[in-house]
Amino acid sequence: MFDGHVIVVDLGFGDAGKGATVDWLCSAAAGLEVSAVVRFNGGAQAAHNVVAEGRHHTFAQFGSGTFSGVPTLLSRHMLVEPIALAGEARQLAALGVPDPLSLLRIDGRALLTTPIHIAANRAREDARGYSRHGSCGRGIGETASYALEHEAPTVADCLRPRVLRQKLELLAAHYGPVIAPSAHRYEPITDLIAMYSEFGAAVRIVDDGELAALAARGRLIFEGAQGILLDEWRGLHPHTTWSTVEPRNARAMLAAIGASAATLGVTRTYLTRHGAGPFPTEDPTLDLPEPHNIDGPYQGPFRRGHLDLPLLRYAVAAADGIDALALTHVDVETPYVSTGYDTPTGTVDDLALGPWQDLTHQQNLTTLLATATPRLTRRPPNRITWLAEQLATPVVLTSTGPDRADRHAHHIARTTSCPA
Structure with missing residues (x-):
């Protein structure tokens, strides 16, 4: 064909x-x-x-x-x-x-979508009420928009725990005011680093x-x-x-x-x-x-x-x-x-x-x-x-x-x- x-x-x-x-x-x-x-x-x-x-x-x-x-x-x-x-x-x-x-x-340059992004996405969409944009609630927009102005976590960072921790802490601090009033929560950063390190070891990063x-x-x-x-x-x-x-x-x-x-x-x-x-x-x-x-x-x-x-x-x-x-x-x-x-x-x-x-x-x-x-x-x-x-x-x-x-x-x- x-x-x-x-x-x-x-x-x-x-x-x-x-x-x-x-x-x-x-x-x-x-x-x-x-x-x-x-x-x-x-x-x-x-x-x-x-x-x-x-x-x-x-x-x-x-x-x-x-x-x-x-x-x-x-x-x-x-x-x-x-x-x-x-x-x-x-x-x-x-x-x-x-x-x-x-x-x-x-690709190691691909951005990571984390539970922090997802929680922020859902909190924002909930707040829109009847003016929702139609988001899937999977953190896509937050992942992309955060990376425009910040040093965002990437797949390659799964192999660099120190770098990953620093980026996740800054990410959590940035979204804290958005997530805090809502019922959305995410795993502690230490648990996230452990999961992402395991992930990085299990896949081929190119x-x-x-x-x-x-x-x-x-x-x-x-x-x-x-x-x-x-x-x-x-x-x-x-x-x-x-x-x-x-x-x-x-x-x-x-x-x-x-x-x-x-x-x-x-x-x-x-x-x-x-x-x-x-x-x-x-x-x-x-x-x-x-x-x-x-x-x-x-x-x-x-x-x-x-x-x-x-x-x-x-x-x-x-x-x-x-x-x-x-x-x-x-x-x-x-x-x-x-x-x-x-x-x-x-x-x-x-x-x-x-x-x-x-x-x-x-x-x-x-x-x-x-x-x-x-x-x-x-x-x-x-x-x-x-x-x-x-x-x-x-x-x-x-x-x-x-x-x-x-x-x-x-x-x-x-x-x-x-x-x-």
Whole structure:
């Protein structure tokens, strides 16, 4: 299907099926001979459901190629939560994955998400009341924002107890006023250091030479987290993640080793959103099965709506183009698609892509969509052909269910090549 490396990104608000797509690309069914899955954004809040050969796992930090024995590289752009990662390793071992931690390589520059970050995140989101942003409550935003102005703990510090202690003490002092009034608590720093030291000894901590070494052995699959409409600079602010979801970081990592990749955009046949934020095509009457996505205590409800073509085009533009589409949930029948909006200031067919890092533009988009009424038209008879035509992009993979066996290749795409 692909001649070279592949970047997998979600073109919506998340939950489109990235994990299942990556699992298939790494399986024998795809025949791609993948050397590693590279995680290039997000952290422990990811929830990539994979169902294959009688097993189901919700991948958070491990790459979704793990069932096929494909190693995972957690890049410097990942936010690593060791306690949750150890728990995920135990779950994978119980599912028959031998020694899951041996499949991990972690860039030492990756930031650590600690229980202190998580407690602060939940305290802030609780304080917002009805104005919540839709956080997962996993400390992602606090991890990223703290590191902008402070010497934050990293994975490499797990091998340097003195440095780690100093950073954790400063972290705890910084967040003390935020956490103190709440019921959220965290482990004593001495206990954290002991756990992190054990973690550092159990995993392979690498430098920036690891990516080139893995690429020299074969194909890399870059597995994105969340969706482009939640991107920190391109998403609908303030209902966004503290992470660059669109593929610029993955492309920069590849460029640094003289390589490039095809970008595979994943979308459902309809739109979903977890938690707060504008959702013009939301339709509470849609009774669609969702076995693996539920309401969350911090994110809020899991919402469903009709396919939104302007938002989909916007996501493709925010990704600086895609090379192919993976279309999931083609077995689900929804009556409408949106081809534009009616707004108080007139009709809108396309959403403008503003300058990168322009949060004012993103806030204006949020305001526009909060007051927009979608122009709904009947679902086209052949959604696969219609979507390929609308986005001028081939649909190369479809799925009719959650299982790996439910995925079907549709198109041979000759794309970018692996490095020499």
